Amino acid sequence: MEKELLFITVIGEDKKGIVAKISTLMFDCDINIEDINQKIIDNYFVMIMLVDMKESRHSLEKVREELEKIGAELRLKIQIQHENIFKMMHRV
Amino acid sequence: MPISVEEVFETASMILHQNLDIRTTTMGINLKDCIHSDFKVFTENVYEKILKNAQRLLKEAAKLELKYGVPIVNKRISITPVSLIMETHCEREKFIEMARTLDRAGRNAGIDFIGGFGALVHKGLTASDKTLIESLPDVFAETERVCSFLNVGTNTAGLNLDAINLIGNMLKETASKTKDAIGCAKFVVFANAPEDNPFMAGAFHGVGEPDMSLNIxxxxxxxxxxxxxxxxxxxxxxxxxxxxxxxxxxxxxxxxxxxxxxxxxxxxxxxxxxxxxxxxxxxxxxxxxxxxxxxxxxxxxxxxxxxxxxxxxxxxxxxxxxxxxxxxxxxxxxxxxxxxxxxxxxxxxxxxxxxxxxxxxxxxxxxxxxxxxxxxxxxxxxxxxxxxxxxxxxxxxxxxxxxxxxxxxxxxxxxxxxxxxxxxxxxxxxxxxxxxxxxxxxxxxxxxxxxx
Missing domain, CATH: 3.20.70.20 (Anaerobic Ribonucleotide-triphosphate Reductase Large Chain)
Structure with missing residues (x-):
């Protein structure tokens, strides 16, 4: 079965527990983490996580809700978007 | 090459900080197949076709908003220019009733604007075109969602001044009948109007278009x-x-x-x-x-x-x-x-x-x-x-x-x-x-x- 890849983007201030909280959520949802990367860009802490939702136990809507909860708790912006949007915008 | 952190950040910050969005998805709907000699049946056909398709548009658009995380701000409908489908029902009261039907379909589907209550008059006016223009002040006074246009010129037909001469008075009457003259914001007069424009108030589903189309x-x-x-x-x-x-x-x-x-x-x-x-x-x-x-x-x-x-x-x-x-x-x-x-x-x-x-x-x-x-x-x-x-x-x-x-x-x-x-x-x-x-x-x- 083909993978269903999405990017989770975290933007804000670096703090303890970001990766731990999101990874735990992914594990609980049966979502595999394919890649993880982080950087400081324009004074923002930016972390991206590429995840495969093919075997996810929950709908995208539910996962996004849970991510938003984590975002609110840690005061970070967290987005989840299908990888195609990045491929379309950044590759000719 | 894999997508870099910078690239993901660029897209994310366009949405988060710079208001990037899909401004409108506009579904074009042909209404010519709704025409019926019984006006009541005709309006029912129009209502059903718009309601059914508008609901599908809203449902599918919401799914993609979630998938790609890009807001789709407006979901709208454009229709066959109304003067064309009303040729055999050319009465002012019927035009207003048709506008009410469109408004009701839009409201019940959750669509904020329906475009196409207009006419192509760049070479001249039919009886239906004239009746449509006369009905506009009442249409704007009685509806919320209906948008109108007139195409009064093209570079191959020239500019129809007889049609333009009807507009000033129509707009002044509309202004007096609608709060803060808001009705006038729902009317666009064009030269060389595109038949596939998705933006309101001037959107309509042109005569060269297929039964349905999606413009963005x-x-x-x-x-x-x-x-x-x-x-x-x-x-x-x-x-x-x-x-x-x-x-x-x-x-x-x-x-x-x-x-x-x-x-x-x-x-x-x-x-x-x-x-x-x-x-x-x-x-x-x-x-x-x-x-x-x-x-x-x-x-x-x-x-x-x-x-x-x-x-x-x-x-x-x-x-x-x-x-x-x-x-x-x-x-x-x-x-x-x-x-x-x-x-x-x-x-x-x-x-x-x-x-x-x-x-x-x-x-x-x-x-x-x-x-x-x-x-x-x-x-x-x-x-x-x-x-x-x-x-x-x-x-x-x-x-x-x-x-x-x-x-x-x-x-x-x-x-x-x-x-x-x-x-x-x-x-x-x-x-x-x-x-x-x-x-x-x-x-x-x-x-x-x-x-x-």
Whole structure:
């Protein structure tokens, strides 16, 4: 079965527990983490996580809700978007 | 090559910080197959076809918003020009009833605007066209969602002054019948109207279109302003290049979502309209892009050149990104929907003369501007004739959306609220063109139309 890849983007201030909280959520949802990367860009802490939702136990809507909860708790912006949007915008 | 952190961040911050969105997804619906000799059956057919499809549009659009994390701000419907389908029911009361039907279908489906209650009259008026125009003030008074247009000229037919001469009085009556003259904001008069434009108020489903189609309007003035501000010192060639690259990216997101949405709805994908469309949200202003170029206030000398550069770069970037660029594709400069434009009028930097000049290089025309309520109907018609002549002679779309506000004088202001914004009332030239306009007839097509 083909993978269903999405990017989770975290933007804000670096703090303890970001990766731990999101990874735990992914594990609980049966979502595999394919890649993880982080950087400081324009004074923002930016972390991206590429995840495969093919075997996810929950709908995208539910996962996004849970991510938003984590975002609110840690005061970070967290987005989840299908990888195609990045491929379309950044590759000719 | 895998997607880098920088690239993901760029897309995410366009959405989070610079108001990148899909401004509109507009589903075109052919209503010719709804026509019936029994008017009641006819309106039921129209209601059912619009309601069913509009509900599907909303449902599928919501799914893609979630999948790609890009807001799809407006979901709308455009229909076959209503005068065409009403030829055999040519009574004023029936036109108003048809408008009520459209309004009800839109309301029950959760659609904010339905475009296409209009007519193509560039060569002349049928009885149905005339009745439609006469019904418009009541249509606007009785409906919320119905938008109307008239195409009164093309560069191959010329400009129909007899049709233009009906508009001033119609708009003044509409202004008096609707709160703050808001009905006038739902009427656009065009030259060279595109049949696949997704943006309201001028959207309609043209006669050359299939049974259904999906057109998409992308936007993102905030994103373009962001890159212009970041590149303060580059020359205009480089600036054009930077804008092109940015618009390419924005358009690609529209192309992706539009195609997928059309596929999920099982209807043909029409076009991507790559217009930069401002809103009154902070930073979402086309005027502010021009100002970031180095113009102190939009309207100052140099503005037309800056806008021309912006327009051209937008088109080039968009054309590379999508094989189906259409609609109006360029840059909108509505006055009331752009905080930078509103401020420029208030500080005296932008007047109607300069606005008209800007439309020679921008994609649409003189849009969403208020004038004093006591402006003579002939002067409104003359403003329209001037603007549309620019389109006819230059082989481009031009349009006018003008709001004569009863009881208001130049320098006053009127607040429409929401997307339609706040309009400072602009001064019109006090001299008369009545004797020119009352000659009527049709201005012949320009020599540039003779290409066969």
């Amino acid at each position: 309007g992308i936007s993102g003035p905030g994103v373009v302003r962001g890159v212009v501000e970041k590149n303060k010192d580059c020359d205009l060639t480089q600036l054009s290049e930077i804008i092109k690259r940015t618009v390419f990216k924005i358009t690609r997101s529209g192309e992706l979502i539009g195609r997928e949405l059309a596929k999920n709805l099982e209807i043909p994908f029409g076009i991507v309209d790559i217009s930069l469309a401002p809103t009154t949200a902070s930073g979402d202003s086309v005027a502010n892009i021009i100002e970031a170029f180095g113009i102190e206030s939009i309207g100052a000398h140099g503005t037309t050149a800056a806008l021309a550069l912006l327009m051209d770069a937008v088109k080039k970037g968009g054309a590379m990104a999508s094989g189906n660029v259409g609609g109006l594709s360029g840059t909108f400069i509505p006055v009331s929907e752009d905080t930078g434009m509103i401020e420029a009028v208030k500080r005296g930097a932008l007047n109607l003369n300069k606005l008209e000049a800007l439309t020679a290089v921008c994609s649409v025309g003189m849009d969403m501007f208020a004038i004093p309520g006591d402006t003579p109907a002939e002067t409104i018609n003359a403003i329209i004739a001037d603007e549309l002549s620019i389109g006819i002679i230059n082989n481009k779309t031009t349009a006018v959306r003008v709001i004569p506000v009863p009881g208001k004088k130049a320098g006053d202001s009127v607040d429409f609220g929401g997307l339609l914004g706040e309009a400072p009332v602009m001064m019109v030239n006090p001299y008369s063109s009545e004797n020119f306009l009352k000659r009527g007839g049709r201005m012949p097509a320009p020599v540039t139309s003779m290409r066969n």
